[in-house]
Amino acid sequence: MVRRTVSELSPGMVLAEDALTPGGRFLMPRGTILDAGHLKSLVAWNLTEVTVIAAAEANPQSTEAPPSSASAPVADDDGDGRAAAEAALAERFACSDVAGGPTAVLYRLALDREVRRLQAGGPVADQTPVAEERSRRPIDPATPGPLSLEGLLRDEPKLVSPxxxxxxxxxxxxxxxxxxxxxxxxxxxxxxxxxxxxxxxxxxxxxxxxxxxxxxxxxxxxxxxxxxxxxxxxxxxxxxxxxxVLPLFQDIPPQWVNMRLFWEHSVGCAAAAQAIAAATGRINAETAFVAGLLHDIGRIITFKQAVVHMGVAMRRAEVEAVPLFVVEREVIGFDHAALGGHLLQKWQFPANLEKMVRYHHDLGEPLFIDEPAVIHLADIVATAMGWGGSGNRRVPPLDPAAWEALGLTEDGLAGLVPVMEARLAETMRSFFPDHQGPP
Known part of the structure; x- marks a missing residue:
């Protein structure tokens, strides 16, 4: 192991110790294979030096630098943690191509995080009691008929007026x-x-x-x-x-999803949206934060008011290994994004907030996609990184038009994720003071 100043680092080097911010906050795990995005993040956090594995330690038989692709191995003392992490991510990324592009970047970062979490003694992703119980739930053979947006809102008294x-x-x-x-x-x-x-x-x-x-x-x-x-x-x-409006959405029946995990996903999406907005300049950062925070409010309504439909939709999403919003459209007649957008429109929210929530899964609809593209990518980042959960286990495919509209680079996205994660932990403590450490 050797100490190197940040200016001496190069892609391919491997962290020998966890990288911490100057304030002592966790930034990157031991074993991270540094790429250009990591290096930019270290500079952004004003780190002076870090400990890396010397070339001989990294590979005694070769002087070549370790690979830095999305499929590069993550340091793991016994191999078991990495195998379990890869199995969990195979489920999570079943609908996405991780061979290259921004999704490959997210896969590598998610694998780093999952290995780190498993080494700390956490459970395998998606194997919580709620997820296990849900996976055993049978599909109702009598598929229910479609519902109406207005009908679902009318049947929830707290939603009639803000x-x-x-x-x-x-x-x-x-x-x-x-x-x-x-x-x-x-x-x-x-x-x-x-x-x-x-x-x-x-x-x-x-x-x-x-x-x-x-x-x-x-x-x-x-x-x-x-x-x-x-x-x-x-x-x-x-x-x-x-x-x-958060207090209105606190009572999802526990058989569907853990409420703390739901809000962790929502805050994760908000933190990601805020960082993307700030980096791209496409929209105001606070507006992006609020849109990310509320992007899944429609799903809470369906959990409460369309119990039979959601039971069918969630089980089908599990069996067919597709994102939940895809099946929502088939079973309910619309997805949670359309329902959430309809609620915000009914409450006369600012039009850009309503648009960002309504179209974050349907970028072919709005005339200008920059604003919903921010939430589209933020939701993908939050799901890919395993920040909480809102009932959906699959990372949605990234719309190429959204990626192009935002103008980000893969290195830029990689550099933003640690910033998003730190913001998520801090914001969770703002909403839930007992929240502990990195999520």
Whole structure:
């Protein structure tokens, strides 16, 4: 093992120890085979040096650098962890081509993460009691008939109208003359919402903005008015818009999915969307965060209001090894994205938020695909990396048009994933203070 400055690193080198951020946060696991994306991430986190495996240690019989493709081996002391990880990922990526392109990048990163999790003593992915029970559930031979979007929403009393705090926030968003005080006033009467927003604004994501405003604010933002000054009135109101509706979606029957895992997936998609938006400049980062947070709200409604249909859809998705949204369209008549978009339209959410939720699985519909493409890719990243789960076990295929529209590179995507993962862990602690460590 040798210490190397980050500037001395090159693709193909292997980390001999876990890479930590300057603040001590986990960044990359021991055994990671560095590629250009990893190197950019290490630079972005301002690391000075890391420990890598010397060439002789990496391969005593050869001076060649280790391979850096998506199928490259991941360091594992006994081989069992890697075999189990590969088996789990074979299921997860059954609908995707991992031979090359951005999906191959995600496969390699997911394999790194799965091996690391197994070495830490975690269960094999998708083998939770809920998943095992679901896999044994028989398919109802009497396939139910299609439902209607409006009928499902009408049958859920809590969804007939949005919460009061949402209405206040929406008024601020609609008024171009709204002020800092108006934005803060719309939020402060809901203490739980205000506390969540302050935790979000005090996260490391906004640390750079706060440093730029040094002298104007204390190190810790302790009031909504100051939060508005850091994030922006409309941006904070947009964040509040998404967070304010979360309490309406807390009671999925446990036989379908673990609620903590559902929100971990939603927050993972939100963190990924925020990072993609910031990197590409296609949309506002806070808007992307909220769209990612709410992208699967339609599935919660179907879990509660279309129990028989979802039972058939989930079992068929398991048997046929396809993404759940594909079977939802056949069994229910539409997928959860269309239902979620319909709800946001009914509640008069901003049109771009509604569009991003509605079309994240259907990019052939909207005239301009940049905005839903952000959520499309973010959902794929969150599913590929195993960040929580919303009932769907298969990584959806990446739409080439979405990838082209976003203008990212494979190295760029690889460099963003550790940033997304750190943001996910931090945001989960904002919503669930007892959340521990990297997910």
């Amino acid at each position: 919460p009061e705090v949402y209405l206040r926030i929406n008024d601020v968003l609609k008024d171009p003359a709204s002020t800092v005080d108006d934005a803060a006033e719309s939020i402060k009467h809901d203490p739980s919402l205000a506390a969540k927003l302050l935790r979000l604004v005090n996260s490391s994501y906004y640390a750079r903005t706060m440093r730029a405003m040094r002298g104007r604010f204390p190190a810790k933002i302790d009031s909504l008015s100051r939060a508005v000054m850091v994030v922006g009135a409309r941006q904070l109101a947009t964040l509040a818009l998404g967070v304010s």
